[in-house]
Amino acid sequence: MDRRVQRTREVLHRALISLMIERGYDAITVQHIIDRANVGRSTFYAHYDGKEDLLRSGMKNLNKQLLGYQRAALALKGSFRERGFAFALVLFEHANGHRDTYHAIVGKHSGAVVMDAMRALLADLVRNELKAYSLYEGSSDVPRSAAVQFVVGALMSILTWWIEEKSKLSPAEANAIFRRLTIPAILGEGKSS
Amino acid sequence: MDRRVQRTREVLHRALISLMIERGYDAITVQHIIDRANVGRSTFYAHYDGKEDLLRSGMKNLNKQLLGYQRAALALKGSFRERGFAFALVLFEHANGHRDTYHAIVGKHSGAVVMDAMRALLADLVRNELKAYSLYEGSSDVPRSAAVQFVVGALMSILTWWIEEKSKLSPAEANAIFRRLTIPAILGEGKSS
Amino acid sequence: MDRRVQRTREVLHRALISLMIERGYDAITVQHIIDRANVGRSTFYAHYDGKEDLLRSGMKNLNKQLLGYQRAALALKGSFRERGFAFALVLFEHANGHRDTYHAIVGKHSGAVVMDAMRALLADLVRNELKAYSLYEGSSDVPRSAAVQFVVGALMSILTWWIEEKSKLSPAEANAIFRRLTIPAILGEGKSS
Amino acid sequence: MDRRVQRTREVLHRALISLMIERGYDAITVQHIIDRANVGRSTFYAHYDGKEDLLRSGMKNLNKQLLGYQRAALALKGSFRERGFAFALVLFEHANGHRDTYHAIVGKHSGAVVMDAMRALLADLVRNELKAYSLYEGSSDVPRSAAVQFVVGALMSILTWWIEEKSKLSPAEANAIFRRLTIPAILGEGKSS
DNA sequence: TCCTAAGCGAGACGGTACGTCTTGTCTTCCA
DNA sequence: TGGAAGACAAGACGTACCGTCTCGCTTAGGA
Numbered sequence: 001m002d003r004r005v006q007r008t009r010e011v012l013h014r015a016l017i018s019l020m021i022e023r024g025y026d027a028i029t030v031q032h033i034i035d036r037a038n039v040g041r042s043t044f045y046a047h048y049d050g051k052e053d054l055l056r057s058g059m060k061n062l063n064k065q066l067l068g069y070q071r072a073a074l075a076l077k078g079s080f081r082e083r084g085f086a087f088a089l090v091l092f093e094h095a096n097g098h099r100d101t102y103h104a105i106v107g108k109h110s111g112a113v114v115m116d117a118m119r120a121l122l123a124d125l126v127r128n129e130l131k132a133y134s135l136y137e138g139s140s141d142v143p144r145s146a147a148v149q150f151v152v153g154a155l156m157s158i159l160t161w162w163i164e165e166k167s168k169l170s171p172a173e174a175n176a177i178f179r180r181l182t183i184p185a186i187l188g189e190g191k192s193s
Numbered sequence: 194m195d196r197r198v199q200r201t202r203e204v205l206h207r208a209l210i211s212l213m214i215e216r217g218y219d220a221i222t223v224q225h226i227i228d229r230a231n232v233g234r235s236t237f238y239a240h241y242d243g244k245e246d247l248l249r250s251g252m253k254n255l256n257k258q259l260l261g262y263q264r265a266a267l268a269l270k271g272s273f274r275e276r277g278f279a280f281a282l283v284l285f286e287h288a289n290g291h292r293d294t295y296h297a298i299v300g301k302h303s304g305a306v307v308m309d310a311m312r313a314l315l316a317d318l319v320r321n322e323l324k325a326y327s328l329y330e331g332s333s334d335v336p337r338s339a340a341v342q343f344v345v346g347a348l349m350s351i352l353t354w355w356i357e358e359k360s361k362l363s364p365a366e367a368n369a370i371f372r373r374l375t376i377p378a379i380l381g382e383g384k385s386s
Numbered sequence: 387m388d389r390r391v392q393r394t395r396e397v398l399h400r401a402l403i404s405l406m407i408e409r410g411y412d413a414i415t416v417q418h419i420i421d422r423a424n425v426g427r428s429t430f431y432a433h434y435d436g437k438e439d440l441l442r443s444g445m446k447n448l449n450k451q452l453l454g455y456q457r458a459a460l461a462l463k464g465s466f467r468e469r470g471f472a473f474a475l476v477l478f479e480h481a482n483g484h485r486d487t488y489h490a491i492v493g494k495h496s497g498a499v500v501m502d503a504m505r506a507l508l509a510d511l512v513r514n515e516l517k518a519y520s521l522y523e524g525s526s527d528v529p530r531s532a533a534v535q536f537v538v539g540a541l542m543s544i545l546t547w548w549i550e551e552k553s554k555l556s557p558a559e560a561n562a563i564f565r566r567l568t569i570p571a572i573l574g575e576g577k578s579s
Numbered sequence: 580m581d582r583r584v585q586r587t588r589e590v591l592h593r594a595l596i597s598l599m600i601e602r603g604y605d606a607i608t609v610q611h612i613i614d615r616a617n618v619g620r621s622t623f624y625a626h627y628d629g630k631e632d633l634l635r636s637g638m639k640n641l642n643k644q645l646l647g648y649q650r651a652a653l654a655l656k657g658s659f660r661e662r663g664f665a666f667a668l669v670l671f672e673h674a675n676g677h678r679d680t681y682h683a684i685v686g687k688h689s690g691a692v693v694m695d696a697m698r699a700l701l702a703d704l705v706r707n708e709l710k711a712y713s714l715y716e717g718s719s720d721v722p723r724s725a726a727v728q729f730v731v732g733a734l735m736s737i738l739t740w741w742i743e744e745k746s747k748l749s750p751a752e753a754n755a756i757f758r759r760l761t762i763p764a765i766l767g768e769g770k771s772s
Numbered sequence: 773t774c775c776t777a778a779g780c781g782a783g784a785c786g787g788t789a790c791g792t793c794t795t796g797t798c799t800t801c802c803a
Numbered sequence: 804t805g806g807a808a809g810a811c812a813a814g815a816c817g818t819a820c821c822g823t824c825t826c827g828c829t830t831a832g833g834a
Contacts, residue, residue: 157346539736
């Protein structure tokens with residue numbers, strides 16, 4: 001492929017990120033993006049169907065990274081209590097390195113589309129995890145799909161809280177909170193409802 | 194106040210709800226609303242700043258109901274494990290009675306604005322609860338604000354899952370799943386992270 | 387009708403004329419028109435289908451004027467040789483009073499659409515004339531429709547030539563040339579082909 | 580010259596003609612032409628400045644043919660009344676052999692550019708004719724340039740009428756109509772205006 | 773009971789963004 | 804290494820909403 005194509009897509013992604021940081025996803029127009037990227041209107045639409053498509057395309061990278069890490073982590077066996085949801089630490093660390101971007105993705109001024117994309121991405125990871133550890137295998141009183149949504153909701157909430165709060169907590173500490181609240185719930189300890 | 198004002202606001206709310214059920218919040222335009230409500234454009238803007246404002250105004254009702262119920266529930270003391278988050282059952286039952294509306298509010302085709310309003314509403318209730326039972330009173334390794342967000346995320350996730358799945362589970366069963374996953378986590382059982 | 391409508395249409399017509407004079411019909415964009423007229427894009431399209439529609443609407447005025455004059459002229463009978471195509475003098479005089487506008491309508495930098503509109507307008511007048519004087523009534527070796535087109539072509543050509551040449555000839559003189567070339571041809575004098 | 584160049588120009592001309600017949604000159608875009616011709620965009624612009632240039636280049640052929648015929652016809656002297664505008668018959672016959680093409684060039688769905696090109700081409704021929712027969716040599720009350728435009732307008736009108744009408748008249752008959760209306764006018768018979 | 777201010781519908785208006793289309797230039801790649 | 808293929812910036816198109824506004828008609832509620 002023409003290497004100009006590569007370059008055009010890159011500047012568009014960079015423009016989107018920088019604008020999301022400045023004004024929030026919903027407030028961005030295609031016009032803003034192409035102005036920032038110094039790209040013609042038709043060029044934009046030649047590559048993407050709209051800003052939503054551009055966003056999703058950008059998410060694919062994060063997706064690949066986390067999936068790769070997860071695969072590695074699941075390979076070296078250990079108990080769920082110790083090694084479960086290992087990818088979450090990577091996520092918190094990545095978020096720490098790109099606080100601005102994550103603030104745009106996951107914060108108050110984000111948009112439904114962005115959140116949905118993030119949510120879908122995390123749901124995949126969590127589902128893999130529960131399958132790998134054979135949790136919620138049909139016999140439970142909690143359907144696996146419910147458990148998946150529960151964990152995703154919890155993770156998004158903690159992540160959002162941590163980012164929005166501008167908390168001085170380290171990624172490891174934030175991750176610890178997430179694990180402290182979620183792992184026991186998943187393992188069904190203290191059954192008592 | 195002129196009783197026509199009352200009437201106009203009502204038809205606008207009804208129009209919004211019925212349109213949200215049919216096509217989802219984001220797909221609605223002010224034009225749709227005023228057409229459905231048989232109201233002039235300027236009349237709409239005389240009462241509300243836009244469809245977002247109209248929505249929030251509508252949420253106030255649900256808010257009042259749940260807050261009232263919560264106050265009553267907290268009055269008759271009991272352990273958190275038994276009586277905590279009692280308002281959730283009311284929520285699940287209300288959702289069951291207005292599945293269409295809740296599907297519009299909380300489902301895939303909702304909008305960021307709607308979700309945020311819902312989230313804020315629930316955060317209030319959860320915060321009240323934790324305060325009432327003196328949980329996460331500073332000493333904990335989990336800040337109370339984080340715990341609040343965790344519970345809200347979990348509740349929204351289970352609610353959404355239940356509505357979207359068109360699950361045949363009863364409101365009580367859905368509520369049980371929510372409690373089963375959240376109460377132990379909050380009570381910090383099985384501390385082990 | 388709302389008197390704002392009247393006003394909007396007027397400024398649009400004025401904008402079109404002034405732009406046609408400056409740069410020629412074909413070079414004009416809708417954007418130019420609405421900028422010049424200080425009118426919103428959607429307002430323009432609420433009134434007209436495009437610049438072509440705006441143009442034709444403007445032509446209706448000239449049309450009415452010439453048709454009115456023709457009716458009057460045909461009323462006071464006389465021979466075709468003396469009074470035929472009396473409207474042409476009015477046209478030349480009108481053109482003289484609005485040379486800039488006519489230059490835009492009929493000159494080199496005009497457009498096919500403008501010319502066609504003008505042509506259709508004149509064809510009506512010429513057809514009326516031939517009918518009124520019972521010329522080319524079927525028996526002729528020249529179909530009436532051909533004669534009509536011939537006269538229209540001749541009139542447009544002389545008019546264009548007179549305008550483009552910036553000739554110092556008076557409207558009456560230009561009209562005389564038109565008559566000198568066309569009347570005998572129509573009356574079939576010197577049959578000899 | 581590279582014979583590929585020759586070939587490229589031919590396919591471009593053919594593409595233009597076929598598209599003009601199908602949709603009319605104005606509705607054609609450069610994109611349509613190069614798609615039809617199976618040629619790259621830059622290739623097109625390497626040969627022509629735009630579709631207008633391509634058109635004019637194509638007209639040169641017709642031009643050469645008519646000019647050649649005219650030269651021959653003027654050589655064998657005779658009176659203007661008998662032999663004047665002899666090229667017109669060739670034009671009508673050529674048009675008869677390529678009705679589709681002429682319909683595109685001269686019909687309602689043509690464009691200003693095409694008409695202008697045609698007009699300029701004919702003006703040359705008519706001017707030659709008037710010069711050759713020493714008509715309108717300054718003394719007249721009708722300037723020669725006016726007479727030229729008059730004849731061109733008349734010829735175009737008759738040609739257009741004949742083509743558009745899909746008349747069953749033969750080229751010779753159409754030409755007779757043209758001569759019947761134009762020759763006497765030019766010769767100033769029946770002076771009387 | 774009148775009459776006057778307000779509420780209201782209707783919809784014109786200036787703007788802004790959309791996704792599509794076309795233009796003429798400029799870069800890449802291949803034969 | 805010269806020319807075909809096609810990526811690109813620019814900007815107009817016609818459509819859809821927005822939030823503001825002006826207009827008369829209707830109607831409620833105080834005089």
